[in-house]
């Protein structure tokens with residue numbers, strides 16, 4: 199099957215082919231015709247499945263084929279995403295696939311000045327990609343008008359809810375016309391997502407592709423048991439001995455990410471850290487250097503790494519295991535993108551045995567354990583708690599501290615889960 203068979207116009211097929219893609223991915227094969235028909239969509243898909251093109255291509259076609267109602271250049275499509283990085287990436291896709299069409303687009307996200315965004319919005323755009331927080335700021339200042347939106351996309355809706363955006367999203371929704379097309383994408387369909395969807399979508403086409411284990415199956419997974427204090431030396435050795443050219447390393451905290459990147463530099467591996475305390479410029483630069491191969495190791499927290507479009511990533515390392523088992527699946531999904539395999543290595547110390555068991559339970563399989571000679575864990579080492587008890591709060595770590603790492607710079611200092 200080709201993109202043309204899905205009903206896309208010549209200009210869009212050309213733009214996709216320019217990227218070297220001639221076969222739609224499963225989500226594209228399902229989503230593109232469904233969106234073109236004009237109906238609502240509830241799509242279960244993670245990054246790496248090609249979902250961005252799955253909603254961007256038909257959205258561009260619909261906008262381009264319909265005349266603008268009324269005067270001026272109103273915002274006709276709104277795409278909401280959880281993080282700055284994802285917003286920037288989705289916007290890149292909009293520009294890439296829309297390159298042969300006369301449509302205009304822009305992004306708004308927090309952490310950068312409002313004024314340039316206001317200027318661009320004032321000149322008029324057809325498509326707006328935004329994080330909910332900054333979009334609300336614009337709405338409050340009346341620097342954006344959403345009253346003529348025809349298509350709304352909620353991308354990574356589960357993450358937006360996890361990050362506490364539900365109230366912001368509801369305020370944005372209240373400013374949109376009731377008659378519109380709504381496309382909701384989420385990695386999982388939790389009860390919360392279903393509740394949101396029930397109030398938003400009208401007889402949606404439900405699209406489910408690549409149950410998450412499909413991605414996981416393509417990835418070689420391995421656990422290296424190791425002492426807490428020897429993780430860094432082991433990681434350095436693995437990078438050196440394996441001659442790893444590009445490795446994404448997940449660490450639990452922002453501070454820990456910075457420290458690890460510094461230490462790896464000292465060990466002779468070019469490294470950078472990316473997390474919510476970094477300025478937008480620093481994050482963009484670190485990502486660009488990593489993609490260009492100028493930086494070999496990128497150390498990231500979960501939220502900062504979420505949705506990063508890094509292709510064919512050969513190695514992912516869990517320097518710290520995530521405390522939410524689903525995050526493990528998201529992390530190692532970085533290596534299995536668009537059909538390519540990869541290797542995921544987890545350095546697991548005695549404090550993390552329970553987390554590892556939870557992950558294996560979710561995956562319904564045991565992960566290979568391999569002790570690297572010279573890094574045998576001390577059998578007498580006592581576990582230490584990974585999370586400080588939230589002061590006065592009773593929230594478990596899985597819900598605590600999941601704050602916006604994206605818009606408005608509300609960084610996570612909440613107890614329990616410091617990013």
Ligand code: AMP
Nearest residue numbers: 219221222223245246247248249250536
């Ligand atoms: P996404 O799930 O939207 O983040 O896309 C994952 C990656 O797959 C991106 O790097 C896309 O550029 C790439 N991609 C999208 N569509 C296709 C396709 N039809 N064939 C191969 N790669 C694709």
